[in-house]
Amino acid sequence: IPAIHLHVTAATMQVSQKDFEKAQEQLKLLKKDPGNETKLKLYALFKQATEGPCNSPKPGMLDFVKKAKWDAWNSLGSLSQDSARQKYTELVSSLISAESAGQTKDASPDEKRHDGYEHIIVTTKDNITKIMFNRPERKNAINHKMYREIIKALQEAGKDDSTIAVITGNGEYYTSGNDLNNFANVQPSDMEKMAKDGAKLLKEFVACFIDFPKPLVAVVNGPAIGISVTLLGLFDVVYASDRATFHTPFSQLGQSPEGCSSYLFPKIMGLAKANEMLLFNKKLTAAEACAQGLVTEVFPDRTFQKEVWTRLKAYASLPKNSLAVSKQLLRSMEKEKLHAVNSQECEVLMERWTSDECLNAIVTFFQRKSKL
Template identity: 65%
Template sequence: MAVPFCLVSPWRFVRSARLVHAFRIPALQLHTTGSAMGATVEDFNHAKAQLGTLKKDPGNEIKLKIYALFKQATQGPCNTPKPGMLDFVNKAKWDAWKSLGDVSQDEARQQYVDLISSLVAAEGPAKVAAEPAGSTAAAAFETLLVTTEDNITTIRLNRPQKKNAITIQMYNEIIKALELAGKDDSVITVLTGSGDFYSSGNDLNNFTKIPEGGIEQMAKDSGELLRGFVKAFIDFPKPLIAVINGPAVGVSVTLLGLFDVVYATEKATFHTPFSQLGQSPEGCSSYTFPKMMGVAKASEMLLFNKKLTATEACQRGLVTEVFPDSSFQTEVWTRLKAYAQLPRNSLALSKQLVRVVEKERLHAVNDQEVERLVERWLSDECMNAIMSFFQAKARL
């Protein structure tokens, strides 16, 4: 389980050091099978999308090759300073990129496409759940699949092999995707996940690199990222619908009070284990949850880590409607396509009327929650709770 925003303990670095020993890889020598013209940018973007459909973890060595080829293809030979000796994960990535030497960007792009194609072929035909037929790409992202079709812009969290755990890059890409969707010609915007999970919460790798300002700077930067992330949902101008295709954890749950409609499969669960990790709520949930559920029911979730089934979440007002898993995607997308035929401006203006009274309050709550979380991240209590969590996982 990935956890909500947190600071990683020194124990994490020890664990990373063990992983890096396994990361050591030979120089990349991939056979190019493409045409003499090489892979096009379209081929490259298609390969990026295919990467997100992989069901099996290809292993650390292959992931480092993928990372190195991507960097070489998009930026050319490695030209960044070598990370410090204690920055184990980023040092392994840097070494992999550096090992490509002067391989051209065109050649790296071709090798990237060939490698992803071979991984996809090894798994057999991919099944893309609930992607409306004929959809077209709205923007190119590394951690998301963003498409627009039938007046619907769909933002799909696209790290199924990591249960859609949210990285720093994904936070920034979601902010950007919402900004673009708010300005495009679509009528409604949908957020959902690839694979079996909606999202397992925050990715622990977010905080493996301590900045020059130390833990205090990390906490400050994380707080500002979270503040901007939640703000993007508060200010979103169109109807925003969550399609919860599987379990949801942490910030992916707390944000649901900012959506206009939430549809869930019966297999979904909702978990906010903040106090278990010495932390406190975010996503305006300290305000929206008590308003939806009542204080006692909200406290069960936010204080005492109660995990809700989809039916329980619906009964408490967190979810609009629950669907049988076997017909979830068909029923939901049929309904969404009907919604998307309604007048665009009418829907947007109506949403603004519903939300305008709350916006100022929500922004104030967001600020308060971020301030409290920054305090929590710097506390011994939080660090000890996270250390215990890591050690418990290591014993599994």
């Protein structure tokens, strides 16, 4: 009996090792970045499976990436190598399955899908160009590449045959705003360059919203944070699900407002309410945002998509040139001022990004995220 037991155990281990190696190969075939939290889990499980419990010295506090990796591995404690192999294999399998399921959701025959995007989905149907944030595993956080993709999509939507453009999010979140992992691999000596490049990119990004020539509608399907909230003053209509929230935690992160919100929010909701949001990080419910003029209308979540898209299709059937000309009349007097505000906000942010306050806030963020 002991001999049989040993034989079965050895066979199981052999299969497990084979599956583990196969999972490593499958992981390389993933087309979509699974996100840093998932990559940390994969790293930790791989190290635990191949080397056992964490045995390396703890990295320095400012070495964000190595510190996050070390914390992830160390958090697995005494988990056995067999169990780590199993968990690694199961996690890769779930990622492969999720990606395969996503690829089967083809666009409808009359919906044109625009190629060349990784982090957003751009489609045109019924005279509407829809730009959808598509990093649901990262709560649609906006990384540098995604910023550039949105810029490109807006520039193309401004010139195509659509009547209106719509921005929304895929999954539970509208977007969680700027991806703080944009700061992750920056060495202290490169902080100034990072800040300068980041401010230049942000200025170009916001300028696309200021200059967009057609009606622009935000369909806020869930929580919105940071830049996604501050930009709302540049949209022509904002529709929100009743489960959406609106949060601008800039001072909490050692940063400052952007998206022309320092100018537009006091105009939209009054100085006192704008101060609560932009200075003191107050999170608004959809109903509160609507009452303060930031949101046009709120819909029950269960009927949100159906009601909003029925309305948008009706808007998109209106005369295209008439809508564009009317928007320009409404917006043209403010354009020069908005570009000046955008420039000033980006200058201030460039200084903020190199400040000790901001650096300490980012260190705290990564410490929290590294705990699995």
